[in-house]
Amino acid sequence: xxxxxxxxxxxxxxxxxxxxxxxxxxxxxxxxxxxxxxxxxxxxxxxxxxxxxxxxxxxxxxxxxxxxxxxxxxxxxxxxxxxxxxxxxxxxxxxxxxxxxxxxxxxxxxxxxxxxxxxxxxxxxxxxxxxxxxxxxxxxxxxxxxxxxxxxxxxxxxxxxxxxxxxxxxxxxxxxxxxxxxxxxxxxxxxxxxxxxxxxxxxxxxxxxxxxxxxxxxxxxxxxxxxxxxxxxxxxxxxxxxxxxxxxxxxxxxxxxxxxxxxxxxxxxxxxxxxxxxxxxxxxxxxxxxxxxxxxxxxxxxxxxxxxxxxxxxxxxxxxxxxxxxxxxxxxxxxxxxxxxxxxxxxxxxxxxxxxxxxxxxxxxxxxxxxxxxx
Amino acid sequence: xxxxxxxxxxxxxxxxxxxxxxxxxxxxxxxxxxxxxxxxxxxxxxxxxxxxxxxxxxxxxxxxxxxxxxxxxxxxxxxxxxxxxxxxxxxxxxxxxxxxxxxxxxxxxxxxxxxxxxxxxxxxxxxxxxxxxxxxxxxxxxxxxxxxxxxxxxxxxxxxxxxxxxxxxxxxxxxxxxxx
Amino acid sequence: xxxxxxxxxxxxxxxxxxxxxxxxxxxxxxxxxxxxxxxxxxxxxxxxxxxxxxxxxxxxxxxxxxxxxxxxxxxxxxxxxxxxxxxxxxxxxxxxxxxxxxxxxxxxxxxxxxxxxxxxxxxxxxxxxxxxxxxxxxxxxxxxxxxxxxxxxxxxxxxxxxxxxxxxxxxxxxxxxxxxxxxxxxxxxxxxxxxxxxxxxxxxxxxxxxxxxxxxxxxxxxxxxxxxxxxxxxxxxxxxxxxxxxxxxxxxxxxxxxxxxxxxxxxxxxxxxx
Numbered sequence: 162x163x164x165x166x167x168x169x170x171x172x173x174x175x176x177x178x179x180x181x182x183x184x185x186x187x188x189x190x191x192x193x194x195x196x197x198x199x200x201x202x203x204x205x206x207x208x209x210x211x212x213x214x215x216x217x218x219x220x221x222x223x224x225x226x227x228x229x230x231x232x233x234x235x236x237x238x239x240x241x242x243x244x245x246x247x248x249x250x251x252x253x254x255x256x257x258x259x260x261x262x263x264x265x266x267x268x269x270x271x272x273x274x275x276x277x278x279x280x281x282x283x284x285x286x287x288x289x290x291x292x293x294x295x296x297x298x299x300x301x302x303x304x305x306x307x308x309x310x311x312x313x314x315x316x317x318x319x320x321x322x323x324x325x326x327x328x329x330x331x332x333x334x335x336x337x338x339x340x341x342x343x344x345x346x347x348x349x350x351x352x353x354x355x356x357x358x359x360x361x362x363x364x365x366x367x368x369x370x371x372x373x374x375x376x377x378x379x380x381x382x383x384x385x386x387x388x389x390x391x392x393x394x395x396x397x398x399x400x401x402x403x404x405x406x407x408x409x410x411x412x413x414x415x416x417x418x419x420x421x422x423x424x425x426x427x428x429x430x431x432x433x434x435x436x437x438x439x440x441x442x443x444x445x446x447x448x449x450x451x452x453x454x455x456x457x458x459x460x461x462x463x464x465x466x467x468x469x470x471x472x473x474x475x476x477x478x479x480x481x482x483x484x485x486x487x488x489x490x491x492x493x494x495x496x497x498x499x500x501x502x503x504x505x506x507x508x509x510x511x512x513x514x515x516x517x518x519x520x521x522x523x524x525x526x527x528x529x530x531x532x533x534x535x536x
Numbered sequence: 537x538x539x540x541x542x543x544x545x546x547x548x549x550x551x552x553x554x555x556x557x558x559x560x561x562x563x564x565x566x567x568x569x570x571x572x573x574x575x576x577x578x579x580x581x582x583x584x585x586x587x588x589x590x591x592x593x594x595x596x597x598x599x600x601x602x603x604x605x606x607x608x609x610x611x612x613x614x615x616x617x618x619x620x621x622x623x624x625x626x627x628x629x630x631x632x633x634x635x636x637x638x639x640x641x642x643x644x645x646x647x648x649x650x651x652x653x654x655x656x657x658x659x660x661x662x663x664x665x666x667x668x669x670x671x672x673x674x675x676x677x678x679x680x681x682x683x684x685x686x687x688x689x690x691x692x693x694x695x696x697x698x699x700x701x702x703x704x705x706x707x708x709x710x711x712x713x714x715x716x
Numbered sequence: 717x718x719x720x721x722x723x724x725x726x727x728x729x730x731x732x733x734x735x736x737x738x739x740x741x742x743x744x745x746x747x748x749x750x751x752x753x754x755x756x757x758x759x760x761x762x763x764x765x766x767x768x769x770x771x772x773x774x775x776x777x778x779x780x781x782x783x784x785x786x787x788x789x790x791x792x793x794x795x796x797x798x799x800x801x802x803x804x805x806x807x808x809x810x811x812x813x814x815x816x817x818x819x820x821x822x823x824x825x826x827x828x829x830x831x832x833x834x835x836x837x838x839x840x841x842x843x844x845x846x847x848x849x850x851x852x853x854x855x856x857x858x859x860x861x862x863x864x865x866x867x868x869x870x871x872x873x874x875x876x877x878x879x880x881x882x883x884x885x886x887x888x889x890x891x892x893x894x895x896x897x898x899x900x901x902x903x904x905x906x907x908x909x910x911x912x913x914x915x916x917x918x919x920x921x922x923x924x925x926x927x928x929x930x931x932x933x934x935x936x937x938x939x940x941x942x943x944x945x946x947x948x949x950x951x952x953x954x955x956x957x958x959x960x961x962x963x964x965x966x967x968x969x970x971x972x973x974x975x976x977x978x979x980x981x982x983x984x985x986x987x988x989x990x
Binding site for chain 1: 556559560563568569570571572573575576595596597598599601
Binding site: 182205213219221230233247251378379381383384389396 | 730759760761763765775776779780781782783784785786789791792793794795796797799800801803804821822825979982983986987
């Protein structure tokens with residue numbers, strides 16, 4: 162069925178489709194309408210919603226609920242995402258699946274509450290303390306908000322990691338038509354349950370695979386969870402061999418599977434001389450610009466990651482190979498631009514961006530591309 | 537074919553709802569749509585903007601840049617948004633509130649709120665009168681889809697007055713079109 | 717017999733504990749486990765949650781579903797657990813700094829919501845694990861590593877804080893008055909709604925040594941005995957007599973609708989099943 166939904170509503174619907182049955186959150190512009198939608202929808206499907214006292218508590222509550230085997234999420238914006246970092250680190254260390262939607266607004270600090278930005282890209286990557294890997298998805302349309310939310314839950318469950326949906330104020334409040342798939346139409350992944358009896362179960366048993374099965378609290382498997390460095394049994398240790406093994410697995414379970422996790426769109430890339438790299442709402446202005454430029458005979462294409470962390474390095478390298486130049490367009494002061502420069506170190510990488518609350522207009526991108534061609 | 541429609545006025549005039557109904561009518565017509573609106577702390581009395589892009593193609597850039605159709609229900613909103621119009625854009629204004637308008641442009645100054653009050657006794661139905669006018673004048677959405685979309689969105693118990701307002705809008709639009 | 721009961725619920729291979737000789741925490745844990753035994757709860761249905769600090773190590777030693785969270789946030793995690801699965805018995809153990817300094821916001825809001833969780837505050841008036849820093853319950857004049865000239869701030873009264881925040885069961889016990897602590901914790905666990913037990917306890921290592929109590933556990937326990945007076949006696953005492961003392965006993969026991977039950981009612985209405 163086709164519906165007119167906003168980006169935030171589509172994230173809520175995607176979450177419910179994916180089996181999310183618990184949401185804890187704290188109001189913050191421009192994400193609050195997502196929480197509102199969940200408070201309305203969850204009781205209809207047997208789920209629970211709670212408005213917590215702050216974002217730290219919200220992130221803690223969803224970890225608690227997830228440990229009971231219930232898929233859980235929260236939503237916030239930059240300042241709240243900062244407060245959640247403590248528990249993002251915990252979820253990464255304790256390997257508890259959670260999903261957080263960060264509806265980006267202008268920063269730093271309180272910044273521009275009602276205007277879009279893409280200034281939390283690196284916060285999603287390196288925001289919390291310690292070494293860990295999380296997964297970040299960047300939707301560019303309302304429909305993608307739905308699908309990438311389902312994917313965020315799937316990846317979070319599959320790899321036992323925090324997964325983030327980095328939307329922005331433009332996509333959040335844009336309304337477009339979305340077709341909500343029938344149940345069963347798209348894949349929904351649930352975390353793996355223990356394959357051994359309780360007395361043989363360890364929550365971090367790497368002999369069970371890179372991502373060990375996770376039992377639900379109350380299901381008869383009594384085990385210990387801690388944010389301290391721990392061994393396969395879940396109890397604290399400072400044995401360097403065991404700690405090293407744990408940390409290495411926490412990063413490798415993602416780094417060794419980048420090609421299975423990433424997803425991207427290529428738009429008029431094949432014959433392009435210039436490759437525009439962009440994501441989220443900004444990529445839509447890029448597409449509009451590319452259409453105009455193509456009309457003028459300029460061979461330009463767009464490469465757009467849907468999953469930005471882990472970064473699709475190899476895929477980007479392949480797409481960029483043989484191109485004359487790459488242009489990164491984003492609504493911040495070069496957060497992903499530096500990453501692309503690092504990856505495409507032997508290429509001409511140009512960058513344009515702004516962080517003033519205005520979505521970049523297509524005309525500016527056209528101009529920049531023309532500038533690159535003549536330089 | 538891509539048409540950018542902009543509805544502007546004051547918070548409380550029902551323009552956000554109007555934009556949603558217009559977008560949903562376009563979906564019923566099989567089109568792609570992108571709806572955006574003013575977003576902020578303001579509720580009543582501030583300028584309110586509800587934008588709808590309607591297209592047969594995929595819509596990339598989601599914001600209205602130069603409107604093909606502008607509805608302005610207040611002078612302040614008219615003054616601010618006539619800067620962003622396409623050449624030959626169609627403008628519909630409420631003649632009671634918008635007294636000063638550009639005579640070089642195609643402006644339909646119509647008794648929108650007066651008609652709403654006269655037909656339904658409620659000025660709040662001015663959004664439906666306006667949608668009726670726009671649909672009839674421009675054909676941007678079909679009348680049937682507009683009616684269906686409206687009935688699916690509005691609160692139960694208000695069908696009668698809203699239908700009345702919409703019909704009055706169709707009629708006013710038809711007359712305005714004939715007059716040219 | 718008491719020891720046998722306690723052993724039944726312990727992860728014996730995790731001992732010896734990290735707690736110092738003479739620490740009061742083991743006494744509280746013993747009381748908690750005896751209370752669980754008396755209630756006959758299924759180990760599989762108990763979740764013990766803690767924050768960070770010496771008290772935070774409690775979950776590691778007990779054979780329940782156990783969660784050692786971040787500093788001050790035990791009640792936030794506990795809230796998610798109880799909301800997700802109301803059938804579980806959720807117990808949160810916290811230190812004084814953990815519960816009412818860094819976790820103060822979570823403490824008052826969980827109390828306000830009346831979620832069926834039992835919060836046990838191991839109140840030794842000091843940050844023990846980090847080496848004896850001043851805490852929000854350090855008495856005025858007491859010395860700590862960050863109050864070398866004596867604490868000048870007025871402390872929190874955990875019981876008053878819980879009462880003011882709307883907790884429906886509020887009690888104070890101590891690691892000196894053990895049989896009474898067993899009973900108080902049992903009543904707190906059995907209570908439907910948010911229950912708080914402020915347990916006055918000792919830290920000979922970081923508090924006692926700096927406050928003329930030495931690291932002798934007996935002297936430290938005696939300091940509790942000197943300060944605490946039963947609630948019935950307290951009520952008859954004058955303001956002058958109350959100086960430097962604290963009442964103990966059950967301060968509130970009130971039946972009010974519990975949050976997950978209220979949610980359940982709402983859910984049924986929303987889904988048209990009621």
